[in-house]
Amino acid sequence: DTGVSQDPRHKITKRGQNVTFRCDPISEHNRLYWYRQTLGQGPEFLTYFQNEAQLEKSRLLSDRFSAERPKGSFSTLEIQRTEQGDSAMYLCASSSRGYGDQYFGPGTRLLVL
Amino acid sequence: QQQVKQSPQSLIVQKGGISIINCAYENTAFDYFPWYQQFPGKGPALLIAIRPDVSEKKEGRFTISFNKSAKQFSLHIMDSQPGDSATYFCAANGAGSYQLTFGKGTKLSVIP
Numbered sequence: 291d292t293g294v295s296q297d298p299r300h301k302i303t304k305r306g307q308n309v310t311f312r313c314d315p316i317s318e319h320n321r322l323y324w325y326r327q328t329l330g331q332g333p334e335f336l337t338y339f340q341n342e343a344q345l346e347k348s349r350l351l352s353d354r355f356s357a358e359r360p361k362g363s364f365s366t367l368e369i370q371r372t373e374q375g376d377s378a379m380y381l382c383a384s385s386s387r388g389y390g391d392q393y394f395g396p397g398t399r400l401l402v403l
Numbered sequence: 404q405q406q407v408k409q410s411p412q413s414l415i416v417q418k419g420g421i422s423i424i425n426c427a428y429e430n431t432a433f434d435y436f437p438w439y440q441q442f443p444g445k446g447p448a449l450l451i452a453i454r455p456d457v458s459e460k461k462e463g464r465f466t467i468s469f470n471k472s473a474k475q476f477s478l479h480i481m482d483s484q485p486g487d488s489a490t491y492f493c494a495a496n497g498a499g500s501y502q503l504t505f506g507k508g509t510k511l512s513v514i515p
Contacts, residue, residue, distance in 0.1 A: 294446075321501070332409075332492045332505030333447065346502060381446055385501075391437065392503060394446035 292316060294395035296382050302401045303372055310368045311398045315384030322365050323392060324357055325381040326350065333381055333394075339365060372402045406430055409493050409506025416513050422480040424491050424509045431474065432498030438467065438478045439492045441508075447492060451478075483513045 295314045303309050315322050320341050325333035336355070338346040341362040351357075354372075359365040369376055379399050383392040408427045416422045428436075437452035453460045453467040453476065460467045466479040480487055490510050494503040 323502070325503075330508070332494070332508050333503070334505070335502035338501050346500060348502070390435070391449055391452060393449060394439075396446045399444075 294382055294384050294393055296380075296395040296398050298398055299396060300399050300401075302403065304403050305372060305374060307372055308368065308370045309372055309400065310366055311380055311382075311400075313365045313367070313382030313395060315364070315382070316386075316393060319384035319386050319393075320362065321385045321387070322359055323383040323385070324365070324367050325383065325394075327379040327381055327397070328377075336367075369400075372400075374402050376400060377402045406433075406504045407493060407495050407506045409509060411509060412507070413510045414512070416483045416511065418483065418485060418513055418515050420483050420513075422478075422483045422487065422511055422513070424478045424493070424511070425475065426477065426493035426495075426506050427473075427475045428495050429474065430495070430498055430504075433495040433504075434497035436467070436469065436476050436493065436495050437503070438465070439494065439505075440487075441490045441492065450491075480511075483511075485513045485515060487511060488513050 297312045322339045324336040327333040337357045339359040354370045357367045379397040381397045383394045385392045438450045439447035441447045451462045451465045464481045469476045490508045493506045496503050
């Protein structure tokens with residue numbers, strides 16, 4: 291399977307804990323995106339990488355959120371001091387062109403208790 | 404400000420019928436319009452996409468119709484099947500940003 295993969299698929303944590311998610315994009319894609327999706331809503335953009343450079347960040351990405359893509363391959367999204375409002379599906383997507391098809395992974399479902 | 408408005412919120416269609424989902428956008432600089440299909444607990448899957456230089460694009464049973472002057476685009480699913488029951492999202496990007504702006508989704512139910 292050469293699609294986008296995400297790990298873990300599910301995460302339950304207590305409020306105040308830190309969590310980290312990983313995304314492995316399609317191998318030939320140099321662009322990587324993170325989105326957040328809450329129940330009954332469409333995905334909302336968080337951040338975008340071209341290779342290892344983080345080029346766009348949403349206002350949704352508060353100081354508690356940080357994303358990295360150190361070698362231009364996989365990416366990590368860390369949430370510090372989690373809050374109940376952080377409970378959502380965190381989706382990763384990748385593409386080979388900026389204004390082109392974005393392919394999504396299965397997502398990481400986060401529940402903050 | 405919601406930049407992509409999607410309707411209806413939910414849709415029930417009989418097997419073999421045509422499902423039609425509509426989207427309207429506000430930002431005239433948008434120049435790429437994809438549709439995604441999402442099943443419960445899964446990530447969105449790209450169905451079909453269109454750019455403003457064409458008014459229609461067809462792939463199998465799925466067709467996008469695009470009206471640039473009205474700033475509207477729609478998804479038609481021909482010969483709808485129970486397996487098409489899912490949530491469908493329209494999206495758009497452009498205007499110097501690579502982020503996709505999504506509609507709120509349409510939950511489609513195809514009944515036998």
